[in-house]
Amino acid sequence: MSARLPETESSECTRDRLLVAAREVFAESGFKGATVREICRRAGVNVAAVNYHFNGKEALFMAALELEPLENMIASSCGPDNAEVRLGRFIHEFMLRLMNGCCTPHSQLIMRELLEPSPALDSIAKEIMIPLHRHLTGLVREIVGDRVSDAEVRRHVFSLLGQCSYYRNTREMNRLMYPELAYDAQEIEATAKHITEFSLAGLKQAAGK
Amino acid sequence: MSARLPETESSECTRDRLLVAAREVFAESGFKGATVREICRRAGVNVAAVNYHFNGKEALFMAALELEPLENMIASSCGPDNAEVRLGRFIHEFMLRLMNGCCTPHSQLIMRELLEPSPALDSIAKEIMIPLHRHLTGLVREIVGDRVSDAEVRRHVFSLLGQCSYYRNTREMNRLMYPELAYDAQEIEATAKHITEFSLAGLKQAAGK
DNA sequence: GACTGTATCAAACGCTTGTTTGAAATTCAA
């Protein structure tokens, strides 16, 4: 092979390449359907590297699920604006994360984990879903006020998340059914705008009861 | 073995048991993750039966996806009532199909197919998604009127479907995050009612623009 | 009763899987 990096850099490089490839392959095929050989093929490393660097396929899977925390996305909906404006910004940021090409393996991996849970479900709940739900519950509560029950607030939060994640989940089917429709930045913005307006109407109606 | 059925009944029995087991295993693990041996174990038949009755794993998968057509569910939203009432009945019926225990393998299989498409995506589009979209597009158009663009109508349809399918897709995560929440008939009805009201608010606002 | 056709079985095949192993290459420290 060519001249190697310093050992720790070489090791980090191999680990990073494995993680990137692992996210792609696990996102596409799930834990069972993904193979160590396919991951290593994409990473351009030896199959033994998985056991050497990660102690096996399952540990690699858990490491691949280590996720960027939500602070950046949640930060987009903080600030002095009223709750409706902040909700709109949040939805736009969320849709960008779900639909942008560069985020595809991550968001696909999360959606798949929701549908086909692994032992990582607990940590995904703690690191992703509970903060997300808590944040959105706060926004919804700000908009609907105190007279709406917790159960109803929860349903509103689910309605918000359901609309956004639908686009991620049905991406291939939509490509088939609407071949001319491309989710570029413009279409993502229009979609986020729709989800915001559609949802605010329902939230305001709930507030007015 | 014990006394056998007449040949055609024996054959139908084996095929049916394989199909039921196949739906469960494919729904849980996907095409790649599912194994012929696991399917046959659950069906209580010999592994050779898959090739004998279905000509292989892939043909079994396609047969497992053969789906009950939507006429019954679509029929629930036909009749003399106005579109809002019919939309509500449709959503309730849809939620029952998504969340009822007896429909779990079927609806889980469809959700998984959307997220992780197989070569069956085309036929699922033709038999399930296109009729569903067309039907909902008709209902939405009746409610919002003629001044709303086709693109906006499509987004409303996606919002409706997204809210409903979210419960199916996040079932395990919700069980973890809200352990006291059981989607019995009463909770399903309350959820359908929420989705209907939440959505009608958005649809009426779109109509009023 | 003999023969044919169908359905099921246990076993085996060739291939792929995740993991392990000993060797080789390279980096690092003394």
Added chain:
DNA sequence: TTGAATTTCAAACAAGCGTTTGATACAGTC
């Protein structure tokens, strides 16, 4: 320069995979 440590490699292992095969059991027909 030497020895230790780390990383990477090709090859092999045992297990499991989807599929095939020949045998067996039974139903149906004449």
